[in-house]
Structure formats: C-alpha cells, structure tokens
Amino acid sequence: MKKRVVSWVACTVLCVMTVFAQEALFNKNDITSPEVNADGSVTFRLDAPKAVKVELTGDFLPLMKVSTPKGEVEQAGIVEMKEGENGIWTYTSEKLSPELYYYKFKVDGMDYLDPSNVYMSRDIATYTNIFIVEKEKGDKGCLYSVNDIPHGNVSKVWYDSPTLKMKRRMTVYTPAGYDKGGRYPVLYLLHGAGGDEDAWTTLGRAAQILDNLIAAGKAKPMIVVMPNGNTNCEATPGEWSKGMYKPSFRGHATSKAVASMDESFPDIVKYIETYYRTLKGKKSRAICGLSMGGGHSFAISKRYPDMFDYVGLFSAAINMGGNDTEKEIANLFAARPKLYWIAIGNTDFLYKGNEDYRKFLDSKGFKYEYLETDGGHIWRNWRIYLTLFAQKIFQ
Amino acid sequence: MKKRVVSWVACTVLCVMTVFAQEALFNKNDITSPEVNADGSVTFRLDAPKAVKVELTGDFLPLMKVSTPKGEVEQAGIVEMKEGENGIWTYTSEKLSPELYYYKFKVDGMDYLDPSNVYMSRDIATYTNIFIVEKEKGDKGCLYSVNDIPHGNVSKVWYDSPTLKMKRRMTVYTPAGYDKGGRYPVLYLLHGAGGDEDAWTTLGRAAQILDNLIAAGKAKPMIVVMPNGNTNCEATPGEWSKGMYKPSFRGHATSKAVASMDESFPDIVKYIETYYRTLKGKKSRAICGLSMGGGHSFAISKRYPDMFDYVGLFSAAINMGGNDTEKEIANLFAARPKLYWIAIGNTDFLYKGNEDYRKFLDSKGFKYEYLETDGGHIWRNWRIYLTLFAQKIFQ
Numbered sequence: 012m013k014k015r016v017v018s019w020v021a022c023t024v025l026c027v028m029t030v031f032a033q034e035a036l037f038n039k040n041d042i043t044s045p046e047v048n049a050d051g052s053v054t055f056r057l058d059a060p061k062a063v064k065v066e067l068t069g070d071f072l073p074l075m076k077v078s079t080p081k082g083e084v085e086q087a088g089i090v091e092m093k094e095g096e097n098g099i100w101t102y103t104s105e106k107l108s109p110e111l112y113y114y115k116f117k118v119d120g121m122d123y124l125d126p127s128n129v130y131m132s133r134d135i136a137t138y139t140n141i142f143i144v145e146k147e148k149g150d151k152g153c154l155y156s157v158n159d160i161p162h163g164n165v166s167k168v169w170y171d172s173p174t175l176k177m178k179r180r181m182t183v184y185t186p187a188g189y190d191k192g193g194r195y196p197v198l199y200l201l202h203g204a205g206g207d208e209d210a211w212t213t214l215g216r217a218a219q220i221l222d223n224l225i226a227a228g229k230a231k232p233m234i235v236v237m238p239n240g241n242t243n244c245e246a247t248p249g250e251w252s253k254g255m256y257k258p259s260f261r262g263h264a265t266s267k268a269v270a271s272m273d274e275s276f277p278d279i280v281k282y283i284e285t286y287y288r289t290l291k292g293k294k295s296r297a298i299c300g301l302s303m304g305g306g307h308s309f310a311i312s313k314r315y316p317d318m319f320d321y322v323g324l325f326s327a328a329i330n331m332g333g334n335d336t337e338k339e340i341a342n343l344f345a346a347r348p349k350l351y352w353i354a355i356g357n358t359d360f361l362y363k364g365n366e367d368y369r370k371f372l373d374s375k376g377f378k379y380e381y382l383e384t385d386g387g388h389i390w391r392n393w394r395i396y397l398t399l400f401a402q403k404i405f406q
Numbered sequence: 407m408k409k410r411v412v413s414w415v416a417c418t419v420l421c422v423m424t425v426f427a428q429e430a431l432f433n434k435n436d437i438t439s440p441e442v443n444a445d446g447s448v449t450f451r452l453d454a455p456k457a458v459k460v461e462l463t464g465d466f467l468p469l470m471k472v473s474t475p476k477g478e479v480e481q482a483g484i485v486e487m488k489e490g491e492n493g494i495w496t497y498t499s500e501k502l503s504p505e506l507y508y509y510k511f512k513v514d515g516m517d518y519l520d521p522s523n524v525y526m527s528r529d530i531a532t533y534t535n536i537f538i539v540e541k542e543k544g545d546k547g548c549l550y551s552v553n554d555i556p557h558g559n560v561s562k563v564w565y566d567s568p569t570l571k572m573k574r575r576m577t578v579y580t581p582a583g584y585d586k587g588g589r590y591p592v593l594y595l596l597h598g599a600g601g602d603e604d605a606w607t608t609l610g611r612a613a614q615i616l617d618n619l620i621a622a623g624k625a626k627p628m629i630v631v632m633p634n635g636n637t638n639c640e641a642t643p644g645e646w647s648k649g650m651y652k653p654s655f656r657g658h659a660t661s662k663a664v665a666s667m668d669e670s671f672p673d674i675v676k677y678i679e680t681y682y683r684t685l686k687g688k689k690s691r692a693i694c695g696l697s698m699g700g701g702h703s704f705a706i707s708k709r710y711p712d713m714f715d716y717v718g719l720f721s722a723a724i725n726m727g728g729n730d731t732e733k734e735i736a737n738l739f740a741a742r743p744k745l746y747w748i749a750i751g752n753t754d755f756l757y758k759g760n761e762d763y764r765k766f767l768d769s770k771g772f773k774y775e776y777l778e779t780d781g782g783h784i785w786r787n788w789r790i791y792l793t794l795f796a797q798k799i800f801q
C-alpha cells in the first residue's frame with residue numbers, strides 16, 4: 012500500500028505539478044534568447060504573434076543621433092526585428108567583441124524585457140536584460156563571467172554609523188580562502204548618483220572581476236567594501252524601512268542627511284577593521300568610485316590624507332568648492348600616496364571637469380596616473396577601470 | 407577660474423546627465439504603480455496608449471476554473487484594466503488583507519512586468535512583480551516587510567562539499583548582533599524543486615520574517631542556512647561556471663549528481679559548525695523545507711537521527727521508498743526529537759501523500775504536530791509555515 016502511494020507521489024511531482032501549482036512556476040516559454048552563436052553574433056527571439064512592430068535596442072548597436080530641445084544627442088541604437096511564420100520575431104546581430112551587453116525589446120513602442128532571459132540588471136528604476144560574449148581566456152567577457160575557479164563570498168552587512176545616526180547596509184566581498192584565515196587589504200569601492208550598495212556587484216560585476224583577477228594571480232586577494240553613498244538612506248530600495256519605493260536619480264529618500272559621505276566615512280572603516288581580519292595602515296587601504304563615488308573618493312582621500320595609499324577617480328564628479336580644498340589636496344599629496352589614478356572616457360560629460368582638475372594637479376606638480384578611454388559615462392568603462400585599478404593596488 | 411568650472415560640473419551632474427548618459431539611467435516613467443491606498447485597495451497603472459487590451463493577473467484575484475486536456479484546473483484570476491484619456495490604463499482592486507502579493511500585466515495577450523515597480527521575484531525562469539499590503543504591527547504584511555528594527559546579514563557563501571566533489575554556494579543569514587559575539591543555534595531551511603539557494607530570501611522573505619520575529623522576541627536569534635538542494639549544481643543560475651543558462655523546473659544542470667542531498671548534507675553542517683559560532687548538538691539544530699526540500703528534510707532527519715531536535719515538513723514530497731525507510735523513521739523517533747512538524751494546504755496536490763504518511767506515523771505511535779491551512783502548493787503557505795516553525799524551535 013505504502014509503496015503505491017509513493018509512486019503516485021513521485022509521479023505527481025513530475026507530471027501533475029505542471030498543471031496544478033502556482034502559475035509562476037510553470038512558464039511554458041521554451042524559446043532560447045539571446046543565443047550567442049559560435050561566430051560571436053547573437054540571435055534574439057521573441058514570441059509576439061499579435062505585435063505589429065517589434066524592435067530591439069541595445070548598447071551593442073551603433074548609437075543614433077536624436078534631436079532634443081537641448082540639441083542633438085546620442086541614444087542607444089534600435090533595429091527592427093523580423094516576424095517568422097510562427098509569430099516569433101528574430102534578429103541576429105553582427106559579430107560582437109567580448110563584453111557584457113545590455114538590451115531590451117520594444118513591442119509596438121513599449122519597452123519589453125526578454126521573457127526568455129532571466130538575467131537582468133536594475134539601474135536606478137529601470138531593468139535591462141544582459142548577456143555576455145566571451146571568446147577566450149582573459150578577455151572582457153571571460154573576466155565578467157563566473158568561471159570554474161574559487162569564488163569569494165558576497166554579504167549584505169549592517170554596520171553602525173554614529174555620525175549618520177543610523178544602521179546602514181553595505182556589500183562586502185571577501186576573497187576565496189578568507190574563511191580559512193589570514194589578514195587582507197581592503198578596497199573601498201563607491202557607486203554613483205542614483206546607485207546604491209548593490210550597484211557594483213550587479214551592473215559592475217565586481218565579484219566576478221575580483222574572483223577572476225585573484226585566481227589568475229593578477230590582483231592580490233583583498234576585501235572589497237561597497238557602501239551606500241546616499242547618506243540619507245540606510246540601504247538599497249526595499250531593504251530598509253522606507254518601504255518598497257521607486258528609486259530616482261536625484262536621491263532615494265526625501266529626508267536630509269545629517270552628514271556627508273566624507274564626514275561619515277570613518278564609521279565604515281572602523282566597522283570593517285573591527286569585524287574583519289584586515290591588514291591595517293594606509294598601505295593596505297584603497298578607495299575608488301565612479302561619478303558621484305569618484306567625487307566621494309576625491310573628497311574622502313583629501314579629508315583623511317593618511318588613510319589611503321591608493322586612490323582611484325573613475326569619471327569623477329570633482330567638486331573643488333570649499334575653503335580648504337587646495338590645502339587638503341596639498342596635504343594628501345604631501346602624504347605621498349602610492350597611486351592617485353584618474354580615468355575617464357573621451358566623450359564623458361564630466362571630461363572638462365577632470366581636464367581642469369588634471370591641469371590643477373599639473374600646475375602644483377602633484378603626481379597622478381591618467382587613463383583616457385573611448386566612450387562616455389557608462390558602466391562598460393567603469394568595469395574596465397575597476398579591472399585595471401584592482402591590479403595596481405597592494406602590489 | 408576653478409570655481410566657475412566647479413559650478414559647471416555641479417550643474418552638469420544635475421541637468422545635462424538626463425540627456426547624455428546611458429539610456430537605462432534615465433527612465434522618464436513617473437507613474438506610481440502599484441499604489442496601496444489607505445483603505446487597503448490597490449491601484450495599478452500602465453502607460454500603454456497603443457494597446458488594444460490591457461489585463462491584470464495576480465494572486466489576489468479570485469481563482470478561475472480553466473479546462474485543459476487533463477481536466478478542469480484552477481488558474482490565477484485575470485481582470486481587464488480601463489484606459490484613461492491619457493493612454494494610462496488603471497485598475498483598482500478590492501480591499502486586500504495584509505499579505506505579499508504577486509501580479510503582472512497582460513498587454514494584448516503578452517505578459518508584461520510593471521515598469522513602474524522595481525520589486526519582482528524570480529520563480530525558476532519567470533519574474534512576477536510583488537507588493538505588500540500591511541495594516542498593523544504583527545500582521546503578515548508587516549512580518550514580510552523591512553521594518554525599523556535591527557537587521558541580520560545575508561551572505562552568499564561558498565563551502566566545500568567533498569561528497570559532491572565541488573565547491574557549492576549557499577545563503578547564510580546571521581541574526582542582528584551576531585558580529586558582536588555569542589553562539590547561536592542553526593536552522594537549515596531547504597527550497598523546493600526548481601528553486602535554489604536564493605529562493606527562501608526572495609520568494610520566501612526569510613530574512614524579513616526572522617528579523618521581525620527576533621526583534622519582537624518571538625523567535626530566538628538563530629543562524630539560518632539556505633543551501634542549494636540541486637546536488638548536480640554548484641549554485642543558482644548565473645552564479646556558477648555553467649553560464650547564464652535558463653533554469654527549468656526539472657533540474658538546473660544536465661549532468662548527474664554524484665550523491666543525493668541527504669548523503670551530502672553533513673558537508674554543510676561541518677562547514678557551518680567550523681566557520682560560524684554555533685551552539686552544538688541536536689538541541690541547537692533544526693531542519694525544515696518545502697516540497698522537495700520537505701522531502702529532503704524528511705530524508706536527512708531519518709538518515710541522521712541524532713542531528714536535529716526540530717524537523718519541519720512543509721508541503722513535503724515524502725518518499726517512503728527504500729529498504730530501510732521504516733527502520734530509519736523508527737530510529738529517528740527513538741531519538742525523541744522535540745518537534746516533528748507537518749504542515750500542508752488542504753488543496754495541495756501532495757495532500758494525500760502527507761495524509762498517508764500521517765496515518766503511518768499514527769499507526770506506529772510516533773508523535774508529531776500537524777497544521778492544515780487553506781490553499782495549495784504556494785509560497786503564501788510556506789511563508790506562514792516558516793513564521794510558525796521559527797517560533798517553535800530552540801525555545
């Protein structure tokens with residue numbers, strides 16, 4: 012009797028569940044999209060038999076010039092997909108070079124996420140599907156992928172910030188082998204405006220980049236601390252008591268912060284150096300960030316000239332305002348950081364601010380390294396900058 | 407000169423970025439959806455001026471009976487939305503009781519995620535938007551929300567499984583205050599078929615439930631370990647070297663596992679008790695799981711009768727096959743677990759298997775507690791079961 016019941020249960024799990032259980036469990040969609048072909052081209056597919064027009068937009072398509080009230084601007088390219096007899100629309104791209112790419116569909120004008128692709132990233136309030144093209148070991152696609160190597164752990168950690176009068180959430184990467192013992196240097200890695208403590212591990216692929224560089228012996232094993240740079244917030248949207256609100260570029264909360272990122276930053280360092288096995292002293296600390304986070308790295312490093320031996324400004328929003336700015340910068344360079352690294356894309360809207368800042372540094376004889384890449388204010392550049400910066404620190 | 411540059415940069419960050427930077431950053435969508443109204447009704451909105459028909463489906467709508475080749479089955483309800491003059495479609499629900507709800511739109515027949523709602527959960531290969539209705543302190547909506555209380559940390563941790571011959575990823579919740587010291591009991595919390603180590607913290611709201619119960623003094627501070635129950639996988643899709651594949655219900659990998667979940671389970675306990683500050687012994691260990699994970703909890707607890715004092719089977723897929731099953735169950739009950747807890751919904755497709763198992767336990771005089779709720783094989787029930795089970799253990 013029991014045996015028969017068992018077989019019934021086993022069969023049930025395999026067969027009947029597809030009919031009875033909650034709808035979300037059983038999507039019948041069995042289209043493959045995107046499909047990275049052997050030659051590096053990518054085929055996209057969407058089942059939309061009733062659609063009149065299906066388009067694809069993605070950052071691998073040539074930029075288009077569009078007129079706006081503020082003049083001509085560049086936007087992501089867009090192409091039309093073709094409908095097959097079965098109502099499935101397809102498009103195959105050119106051969107793409109190794110990279111992590113974004114895309115989404117437009118169905119009769121409405122943005123549409125690819126239901127066949129569970130991989131997507133949120134940038135502020137907008138999701139976009141992602142895929143990776145990789146060709147060979149060590150290329151960018153490989154570097155942003157999860158490979159068969161030891162992996163670090165990624166944790167969402169609540170720390171106390173007495174300066175900001177709140178508990179706050181940050182993301183902490185500990186390298187493979189951290190659990191077995193030892194002490195490690197620390198990289199503080201800061202996000203841009205509109206971002207949060209999730210941004211570098213999602214859009215930025217920080218854990219994959221570090222795993223891959225460390226496994227290849229190209230970067231030292233290090234702890235990477237990714238705090239939340241919005242000092243009026245405790246955490247990423249939905250992860251603190253403000254509720255499931257819609258994030259926006261101009262700030263994640265309506266309240267005013269009681270202190271700035273640079274004023275409150277020592278709370279983070281104190282927590283990390285108390286509760287993690289860290290190597291102490293400026294030679295074992297690095298800080299870098301993108302855009303607003305580059306501005307934070309600029310501000311924090313000059314405010315605490317003995318804290319970091321490695322400073323990276325990625326497409327940084329540099330603010331030279333304030334009475335003591337020049338004096339603080341002079342103090343920072345007097346403390347002789349091992350590396351002061353500036354990187355920006357040649358079409359970045361912050362290019363001129365960075366150019367002026369470099370002129371200032373040159374005029375004072377303050378030593379820095381400079382990298383200029385193609386492109387603008389985009390994650391594709393920031394992933395490259397992290398990859399390069401991570402190999403330059405703690406060596 | 408510098409001051410002027412600075413102002414330009416500041417203005418740029420605020421104004422120009424909205425035009426120039428990457429498209430994904432600047433979604434102009436400023437609709438609020440969903441909006442939970444003061445009376446508990448919820449308004450949904452979608453900007454779709456070209457759509458002919460926009461519908462809404464969600465688990466708060468009455469179930470519909472649908473004919474299939476296998477007979478009549480129940481499916482999530484669906485309602486039509488109304489178009490306003492501005493092309494914005496709206497629907498306002500009845501007053502909803504406190505709960506976490508799922509929904510999505512259908513635009514001219516195609517499933518469509520709400521672009522105004524950044525909150526969604528993935529169930530195998532399908533995303534659904536979510537929202538929470540809460541009314542008062544301690545209700546289900548409140549229990550699943552992030553409140554202004556101390557929070558535990560959630561980590562993605564790689565452990566070594568010699569039995570499965572791979573490194574594997576699990577989710578570990580450490581309660582608020584863990585960093586400050588002390589030793590803690592451990593709950594092992596297992597997911598169902600098609601799920602992975604992310605399921606309990608996303609669909610299951612495990613971190614919120616534990617945070618809220620612990621802060622209210624209703625559950626003991628505990629470590630919660632959520633491993634991956636697919637023993638042919640290292641990790642959730644996209645987080646191991648198999649690439650960004652599309653998960654499916656019948657298994658996440660094509661290769662065969664070298665051992666089962668119960669055979670390999672001691673590897674997990676060993677890792678946790680080596681690298682976390684745990685209280686040792688069976689009185690400080692609990693195991694529970696849903697569906698396949700309920701089956702795993704059944705199998706693991708009988709295989710290691712001295713490991714757990716608390717066992718929870720949630721809508722469990724119970725497999726009485728195997729020569730020693732009855733003997734193992736007898737050994738387990740001879741070791742006198744403090745709690746053997748069975749819970750299932752009265753329309754769950756595994757109801758009969760559980761009923762037969764309870765008859766077997768009754769026939770042997772083995773003591774267990776039993777809870778029967780309304781509803782079927784759904785996360786809504788499993789969140790309730792976790793909430794109740796967590797309050798019964800380590801007390």
